[in-house]
Amino acid sequence: MSPTPGEQLARGVTAAAVTLEAPPVVALYVRPDGPYPGLGVDIWDEARDATRYDGPYPVVAHPPCAPWGSEWQRSTQRAELAVRAVQQVQRWGGALEHPAASRLWQARGLPRPGDTADRWGGITISVLQSRFGHAAPKPTWLYLVRVRAPLVVPPCVDDPQGRVRAMKVDERERSPVAFALWLVELARTVKTGNEWGRGGV
Numbered sequence: 001m002s003p004t005p006g007e008q009l010a011r012g013v014t015a016a017a018v019t020l021e022a023p024p025v026v027a028l029y030v031r032p033d034g035p036y037p038g039l040g041v042d043i044w045d046e047a048r049d050a051t052r053y054d055g056p057y058p059v060v061a062h063p064p065c066a067p068w069g070s071e072w073q074r075s076t077q078r079a080e081l082a083v084r085a086v087q088q089v090q091r092w093g094g095a096l097e098h099p100a101a102s103r104l105w106q107a108r109g110l111p112r113p114g115d116t117a118d119r120w121g122g123i124t125i126s127v128l129q130s131r132f133g134h135a136a137p138k139p140t141w142l143y144l145v146r147v148r149a150p151l152v153v154p155p156c157v158d159d160p161q162g163r164v165r166a167m168k169v170d171e172r173e174r175s176p177v178a179f180a181l182w183l184v185e186l187a188r189t190v191k192t193g194n195e196w197g198r199g200g201v
Helices: 005-018 080-092 104-108 169-173 177-187
Strands: 026-028 042-044 059-061 094-099 122-128 139-145
Touching: 026 080, 059 080, 059 177, 080 094, 080 104, 080 139, 094 177
Parallel strands: 026 042, 026 059, 059 094
Antiparallel strands: 094 139, 122 139
């Protein structure tokens, strides 16, 4: 069976993601059964309390999104985790992932897609996780701070038929391996404090 576009992308960057020479990257607020434990990154999940991470390496953050969505009043997740994740990405650089149009952007004054960079060197881009192998389009916003890699998103080859609302929780929440790899590679290119010209926030 031929590999899917997402599998092809994952195979193409796996070697770079796990080389000993690669700069360390930390994955915050991730599922222990998700793709990150196998990618050679430092995992901070709920059990380890990701809010306690205080550097010094760039991060890929996946804080809970339900408190910041359209049905936030029904959510039992902690909204403050996403607020802390914004602070961590701004301090150490990297990427924060949330659903497109998340209320977190307005609450924290983050730039929207197409806006100029903020004072931390952060911009926001919009991607479809289906381009990385997700079964549904899953529009996503990425807040990227001091990332200097070319933002090359793989072309959309297939039209996914899945719909997030019809999926089980673990199916819709789990990031495709190719997407996780891409975010880790972006985080590895973060400009350091000296390169950026300032220390932390």
